[in-house]
Amino acid sequence: MAVTRAEQRAATRRALLAEGRRRFAADGYHEVVLAEVAKAAGVTKGAAYHHFESKAGLFRAVVAEVQHELGERVADAAEQHDDPWERLRAGCRTFLAAGCDPVVRRIVLVDAPAVLGWDEWRAMDEDSSARHLAEALEDLVRTGTIAQQPLEPLARLLSGAMNEAALWLARSAGPEAAAQTERALDRLLNGLRRDAD
Amino acid sequence: MAVTRAEQRAATRRALLAEGRRRFAADGYHEVVLAEVAKAAGVTKGAAYHHFESKAGLFRAVVAEVQHELGERVADAAEQHDDPWERLRAGCRTFLAAGCDPVVRRIVLVDAPAVLGWDEWRAMDEDSSARHLAEALEDLVRTGTIAQQPLEPLARLLSGAMNEAALWLARSAGPEAAAQTERALDRLLNGLRRDAD
DNA sequence: TCGTTTCACATACCTCGGGTATGTGAAACG
């Protein structure tokens, strides 16, 4: 089989990303040593620096990847529904469930803000997940389900609430915790509705 | 002036904590080099390791200090009011304002979860701020202002909402952002009330 | 087909910073 250079390059990059994702999720950014990631991926540290500008650069690429997948999952869940209100709820539920995944939890929610800086983290979050939340809220205003109001602060509050709840859910043993959290979130959201339930 | 050993020890510890707090807030945990903190505090690295078990140990002590002060401020603000509902609102407003302080923002909200681990961060947060939130919610249930319900998930949602909102507020230029966030938070909380506004 | 260029890495090396082991001089103590 002929292996072109482009194919080999892509394969190496994928291997580094995959191994990085595993280790960042399992051990946390600081505990991960780049040379070991490279070794496990079948290459040396030089390859890693050829593909990424630094250890933080590899981490950034992993975060972007995970964020993107997360956003897709949330969007897919929302699209299962037609009613804007149910779209929002479905997205929230999916996010809460996904946040329990150690990959999302450790990489995106815990380490990323500290490693990449809060501003960059927020920009990446906006591109993947938070954007969907903002759109969902806009739909709710457009359809008159909730009153017109500044949506940016509201989106931030809800985004933070779900981030933290996801982190907490992953640590709470009770299987009823997820359901309780969803109910509590429902109650909060219902406060925004204009008409009765 | 006679300087006893205990006094000197306490002074050195205070100096290390103060300088650490400054640098951790300004540059972030990773960028801070322990030897420079010690030097700026008028001692050497050896002194730092005599007082704290590691760089993370100094950071942990700083986090505990800042968390404690933050909790006090929130509690003080709440105690200005008698009505449980207003106590909660006052505490939330105070927290949102305090979270904009770079010391709280960078040290407690951004770096601490990654450096100390989310579990330890959460335990410290519970001891200082989150405990007050939980008590406020219990009061609201006791007085019948909000319906009886599992309070732990609700407290987590609200805590996360305010953490994220505080982080965002510190970055948003507009002076109306704080007021808008408080209004949005009010709307969410109002959803919990049993009776009309 | 063959010389040349490109490039995807490997290898060797540097440096900085966290951590440790040990020394020291002045209080504390009997």
Added chain:
DNA sequence: CGTTTCACATACCCGAGGTATGTGAAACGA
């Protein structure tokens, strides 16, 4: 006043991120 304690200072180790340079096999042009 001799001895002990202890709050540091000094010297050293080493692991890990980052860099500079080498290399061999594809890619390419003639």
